[in-house]
Amino acid sequence: MTELLTAAQMQAIEKAAIDSGDVTGLELMERAGQGVVEAIFEEWPELVDPAGGPAPQTPRGISEQKKRRAVVLCGPGNNGGDGFVVARLMKERGWEVEVFLYGDPSKLPPDARVNYERWCGGGGNVVHFASFNPWASHADVFMDAVFGTGLSRLVEKDIAKKLGEAAVIERFVAIDIPSGLCADSGKNLIDRDVETGASFASPASHLTVTFQYQKHGHRIGVCATSCGVVRTVDIGLDHKQAMRLLGRPYDPVSRRRADFSAIVSLFDNRTLLRGFSTLESYLDKAWSGKNGNKFTHGHALILSGGPGKTGAARLAARGALRIGAGLVTLGVPPSAQMEVASQITSLMLRRVEGGEGLAELLSDERLNALCLGPGLGMDRARDLVPVALQHTRATVLDADALSGFADAPDELFGMLHETCVLTPHGGEFARLFPDISEKLNAVPTKGPAYSKVDATREAAKRAGCVVLFKGPDTVIANPDGRCSVNSAHYERAAPWLATAGSGDVLAGFITGLLARGFDPMQAAETGAWLHVECARHFGPGLIAEDLPEQLPAVFRELGI
Numbered sequence: 001m002t003e004l005l006t007a008a009q010m011q012a013i014e015k016a017a018i019d020s021g022d023v024t025g026l027e028l029m030e031r032a033g034q035g036v037v038e039a040i041f042e043e044w045p046e047l048v049d050p051a052g053g054p055a056p057q058t059p060r061g062i063s064e065q066k067k068r069r070a071v072v073l074c075g076p077g078n079n080g081g082d083g084f085v086v087a088r089l090m091k092e093r094g095w096e097v098e099v100f101l102y103g104d105p106s107k108l109p110p111d112a113r114v115n116y117e118r119w120c121g122g123g124g125n126v127v128h129f130a131s132f133n134p135w136a137s138h139a140d141v142f143m144d145a146v147f148g149t150g151l152s153r154l155v156e157k158d159i160a161k162k163l164g165e166a167a168v169i170e171r172f173v174a175i176d177i178p179s180g181l182c183a184d185s186g187k188n189l190i191d192r193d194v195e196t197g198a199s200f201a202s203p204a205s206h207l208t209v210t211f212q213y214q215k216h217g218h219r220i221g222v223c224a225t226s227c228g229v230v231r232t233v234d235i236g237l238d239h240k241q242a243m244r245l246l247g248r249p250y251d252p253v254s255r256r257r258a259d260f261s262a263i264v265s266l267f268d269n270r271t272l273l274r275g276f277s278t279l280e281s282y283l284d285k286a287w288s289g290k291n292g293n294k295f296t297h298g299h300a301l302i303l304s305g306g307p308g309k310t311g312a313a314r315l316a317a318r319g320a321l322r323i324g325a326g327l328v329t330l331g332v333p334p335s336a337q338m339e340v341a342s343q344i345t346s347l348m349l350r351r352v353e354g355g356e357g358l359a360e361l362l363s364d365e366r367l368n369a370l371c372l373g374p375g376l377g378m379d380r381a382r383d384l385v386p387v388a389l390q391h392t393r394a395t396v397l398d399a400d401a402l403s404g405f406a407d408a409p410d411e412l413f414g415m416l417h418e419t420c421v422l423t424p425h426g427g428e429f430a431r432l433f434p435d436i437s438e439k440l441n442a443v444p445t446k447g448p449a450y451s452k453v454d455a456t457r458e459a460a461k462r463a464g465c466v467v468l469f470k471g472p473d474t475v476i477a478n479p480d481g482r483c484s485v486n487s488a489h490y491e492r493a494a495p496w497l498a499t500a501g502s503g504d505v506l507a508g509f510i511t512g513l514l515a516r517g518f519d520p521m522q523a524a525e526t527g528a529w530l531h532v533e534c535a536r537h538f539g540p541g542l543i544a545e546d547l548p549e550q551l552p553a554v555f556r557e558l559g560i
């Protein structure tokens with residue numbers, strides 16, 4: 001897994017490494033600057049030659065070599081210090097470098113001050129930021145080292161405006177994080193226009209180079225769509241020590257790190273494959289025909305709504321079946337029986353009129369995973385959800401099963417148990433957790449701002465079960481503190497996943513994995529990750545029906 005840290009966690013690790021005497025702050029800063037320079041040349045190999053190729057022919061026909069040029073925008077903290085290192089290293093490579101400083105050099109923190117002096121001592125010039133005019137400034141690369149993880153107040157709009165304008169023009173590199181964005185929440189911390197109240201566009205870079213660990217902001221909020229490409233460079237901090245410090249001790253018996261953790265993880269294919277070794281063992285046992293039969297693969301029950309509303313449940317059912325549930329039954333009201341029967345083949349169908357009918361069906365203990373919500377209808381949700389929850393089967397609640405309790409969320413929380421998974425999108429989340437949603441959506445006035453990670457964790461604690469808060473930055477939290485982000489950004493971007501019914505398929509994926517015996521957190525994480533993989537596998541033009549059909553190929557590519 002890949003750890004995502006908060007600014008405070010990163011600062012704590014750096015401080016501990018420095019306090020231990022293993023490394024100095026200056027060395028870390030040097031490595032950070034070095035890492036930025038290397039990342040730039042990896043991203044744009046054409047920049048490696050400092051001469052920059054022949055300049056346009058002069059009137060006499062003699063071509064002149066033109067030097068490459070960098071503009072480095074430094075701020076008042078250690079992020080600015082990184083900028084001075086980069087400026088020096090680029091100059092040493094033969095580049096022409098111009099530095100603008102926002103802030104008073106005499107107030108720079110010690111390491112940044114040393115690098116400021118090294119830059120000046122080497123003949124470098126520093127111009128006040130006020131003189132920076134992005135439109136008059138030509139450069140092959142602009143470096144944004146104005147604010148990093150220490151951003152604590154709203155950024156003046158004049159600075160933000162200039163950064164935004166520079167970013168439009170050339171290769172724009174954010175050091176650590178685009179200045180003005182909060183490393184914890186990924187929110188825009190740029191001052192509003194006092195007259196209109198409008199916020200300024202957040203700064204956007206083509207390349208963001210961060211150090212050792214990505215921060216939450218690189219994967220959530222507007223920041224995740226503003227970093228361009230993110231490169232994480234190693235600055236030599238000891239990983240084991242860092243994890244120990246942050247409360248994820250290594251367990252020598254299980255040879256795994258404790259799961260109870262303040263650390264958020266970025267769900268990735270390594271995590272998935274570890275989880276899938278569980279499923280793989282099922283597959284080995286069952287699909288090779290040794291021990292398994294369809295009942296050992298679990299039996300999922302998806303409750304459908306009435307006539308004209310059955311599509312959502314059918315999508316979920318198809319998802320549950322494709323992901324590996326042995327049997328999937330659709331529970332339909334009698335009025336929709338014909339409609340559903342004419343549409344399905346490998347799925348089974350049972351009549352479920354109301355709560356009593358559901359209770360009777362659930363007397364069959366083999367039904368081990370339930371899904372309620374997609375297309376269910378509010379009244380039917382209010383009727384069926386309490387019965388489903390009384391039977392304490394692994395249960396996914398989505399859509400109407402969440403919105404149906406908008407007037408009485410506590411009533412729902414009182415019934416939930418620890419094998420439930422709630423899968424709200426932003427609107428459903430606001431209906432169930434209005435106070436949390438309000439905090440999340442409030443315009444921030446300082447950093448670090450309350451984040452989607454904070455909100456999902458708080459919601460999971462309150463609900464007492466796993467909450468998966470959807471979006472391109474899907475956050476999944478367990479009441480025990482585990483939390484991960486399923487990020488559909490950068491190389492995993494799949495904006496075409498925002499299509500009607502794709503959430504229903506996700507609910508089905510999770511239900512199918514629960515039927516297979518995944519624990520709720522693992523089912524939610526794995527389902528969400530595969531959901532994005534399916535979207536990426538299909539590409540633009542995707543409709544929800546296509547998603548489950550990608551699973552066989554995605555499994556094959558993963559070697560599962």
Ligand SMILES: NC(=O)C1=CN([C@@H]2O[C@H](COP(=O)(O)OP(=O)(O)OC[C@H]3O[C@@H](n4cnc5c(N)ncnc54)[C@H](O)[C@@H]3O)[C@@H](O)[C@H]2O)[C@@H](O)CC1
Nearest residue numbers: 028029032077078079147148149150151152153154155176
């Ligand atoms: N601590 C370390 O040893 C290392 C730090 N590194 C760099 O240091 C950065 C963190 O440095 P800092 O903690 O000094 O923080 P920053 O450099 O991000 O910014 C903090 C400074 O900006 C000021 N400030 C905050 N918000 C402001 C606003 N809205 N308007 C005007 N001024 C504002 C603060 O008063 C403070 O002076 C990281 O992002 C990274 O780039 C790297 O060099 C790696 C090593």
Ligand SMILES: Nc1ncnc2c1ncn2[C@@H]1O[C@H](COP(=O)(O)OP(=O)(O)O)[C@@H](O)[C@H]1O
Nearest residue numbers: 425470471472488495497498500501502503504
């Ligand atoms: N920009 C995006 N990139 C990737 N995934 C997205 C994006 N926007 C939404 N999604 C995903 O698409 C799905 C939409 O689900 P939902 O909002 O419940 O829609 P529906 O109710 O139509 O099924 C969720 O899994 C969500 O995480």
Ligand SMILES: [K+]
Nearest residue numbers: 144147177179
């Ligand atoms: K920055």
